[in-house]
Amino acid sequence: xxxxxxxxxxxxxxxxxxxxxxxxxxxxxxxxxxxxxxxxxxxxxxxxxxxxxxxxxxxxxxxxxxxxxxxxxxxxxxxxxxxxxxxxxxxxxxxxxxxxxxxxxxxxxxxxxxxxxxxxxxxxxxxxxxxxxxxxxxxxxxxxxxxxxxxxxxxxxxxxxxxxxxxxxxxxxxxxxxxxxxxxxxxxxxxxxxxxxxxxxxxxxxxxxxxxxxxxxxxxxxxxxxxxxxxxxxxxxxxxxxxxxxxxxxxxxxxxxxxxxxxxxxxxxxxxxxxxxxxxxxxxxxxxxxxxxxxxx
Amino acid sequence: xxxxxxxxxxxxxxxxxxxxxxxxxxxxxxxxxxxxxxxxxxxxxxxxxxxxxxxxxxxxxxxxxxxxxx
Ligand SMILES: Cc1ncc(C[n+]2csc(CCOP(=O)(O)OP(=O)(O)O)c2C)c(N)n1
Ligand code: SF4
Ligand code: SF4
Ligand code: SF4
Ligand SMILES: [Mg+2]
Numbered sequence: 001x002x003x004x005x006x007x008x009x010x011x012x013x014x015x016x017x018x019x020x021x022x023x024x025x026x027x028x029x030x031x032x033x034x035x036x037x038x039x040x041x042x043x044x045x046x047x048x049x050x051x052x053x054x055x056x057x058x059x060x061x062x063x064x065x066x067x068x069x070x071x072x073x074x075x076x077x078x079x080x081x082x083x084x085x086x087x088x089x090x091x092x093x094x095x096x097x098x099x100x101x102x103x104x105x106x107x108x109x110x111x112x113x114x115x116x117x118x119x120x121x122x123x124x125x126x127x128x129x130x131x132x133x134x135x136x137x138x139x140x141x142x143x144x145x146x147x148x149x150x151x152x153x154x155x156x157x158x159x160x161x162x163x164x165x166x167x168x169x170x171x172x173x174x175x176x177x178x179x180x181x182x183x184x185x186x187x188x189x190x191x192x193x194x195x196x197x198x199x200x201x202x203x204x205x206x207x208x209x210x211x212x213x214x215x216x217x218x219x220x221x222x223x224x225x226x227x228x229x230x231x232x233x234x235x236x237x238x239x240x241x242x243x244x245x246x247x248x249x250x251x252x253x254x255x256x257x258x259x260x261x262x263x264x265x266x267x268x269x270x271x272x273x274x275x276x277x278x279x280x281x282x283x284x285x286x287x288x289x290x291x292x293x294x295x296x297x
Numbered sequence: 298x299x300x301x302x303x304x305x306x307x308x309x310x311x312x313x314x315x316x317x318x319x320x321x322x323x324x325x326x327x328x329x330x331x332x333x334x335x336x337x338x339x340x341x342x343x344x345x346x347x348x349x350x351x352x353x354x355x356x357x358x359x360x361x362x363x364x365x366x367x
Contacts, residue, residue, distance in 0.1 A: 039319040039330035039337070046325065053347030057323035064325075211320050247347035251321060 035211035044090040053247030059208035066215040080128035099136030102143040123150035129170040144198040161239040201229035201274040207236040207254035300346035308361035318350035
């Protein structure tokens with residue numbers, strides 16, 4: 001089988017070095033890709049304009065390193081700080097009008113299935129909390145009710161960062177922000193529970209403090225979405241700028257917020273169908289390992 | 298003037314398997330592994346000076362990174 005990611009020979013001399021590095025040293029078509037490629041392989045993400053130290057950038061790196069099939073994945077983004085990164089990733093992506101991301105992803109996933117019936121094409125939505133739970137909530141929920149087979153990732157920074165700190169549905173009760181000076185009167189919307197009740201076969205809530213955990217969750221979510229049903233991941237990516245932290249304090253903020261009893265303590269919901277799918281995968285892996293050791297001994 | 302990170306090759310323990318700064322730097326392709334010398338190396342043009350690499354390296358008591366002015 002030929003390499004899927006190739007460069008037209010006519011263009012080699014005019015393409016920037018970063019592009020050539022990506023073709024030569026990127027981790028496309030690598031079955032065991034993951035955060036361990038950092039530092040030696042070229043990441044599928046280039047310089048972008050997020051603030052220095054922004055945890056959204058950390059989460060983005062871990063996610064781009066982990067998606068199982070980047071060469072055949074289309075990501076759907078929305079307005080917000082994340083949209084500053086999308087033009088800089090080496091995976092096909094669509095920018096949707098603020099809030100429409102899950103509707104766009106629905107049409108896209110269905111169209112890809114018609115256009116490429118013999119190929120595996122993954123669709124991944126990645127948007128902020130404002131896009132996912134406020135302005136796009138209708139589209140988010142309807143896609144889950146209809147059991148659309150794609151992954152929804154919400155970068156939860158508990159406010160509208162890109163527009164200067166307005167209140168969001170995922171903001172904590174009582175929180176004060178620059179453009180929400182009265183303090184939030186209502187509880188943080190329990191979107192993970194709503195996702196479970198709305199038809200998601202896999203739900204995880206977490207922070208981006210552990211690359212190996214992000215990798216595991218992303219891989220599971222994408223594979224379950226491919227074979228079983230919709231999946232949802234909510235990741236705390238604090239907006240250090242809006243919560244008054246220094247550029248180097250984002251990691252500690254994530255660690256504090258995932259302690260036992262805290263709102264981002266790691267939780268996972270796996271439907272029985274998704275669990276039996278995962279068990280099947282584990283069995284297959286075990287058998288492959290056994291066959292490999294059998295062949296060498 | 299900008300602040301960027303600088304690794305002291307003498308102190309870096311990447312040869313023992315440490316990858317902390319490479320894991321947590323928010324910027325992609327910014328801290329590379331020099332596989333011949335086995336030390337972490339900063340690509341200065343990509344460094345935004347956030348100091349998170351210093352925090353994780355110091356927390357592990359390696360103290361191999363400091364910020365320098367450019
Ligand atoms: C249809 C529409 N409504 C409003 C806006 C203004 N707007 C831009 S970014 C944003 C908030 C984004 O918040 P969130 O989704 O939480 O992403 P964050 O910036 O926090 O990562 C808003 C309201 C817009 N661009 N388009
Ligand atoms: S405003 Fe907040 S979320 Fe946006 S890039 Fe800056 S730190 Fe990150
Ligand atoms: S964290 Fe410090 S010791 Fe570890 S690889 Fe980076 S510079 Fe070297
Ligand atoms: S200062 Fe920040 S951007 Fe620069 S190398 Fe360290 S972690 Fe990366
Ligand atoms: Mg937000």
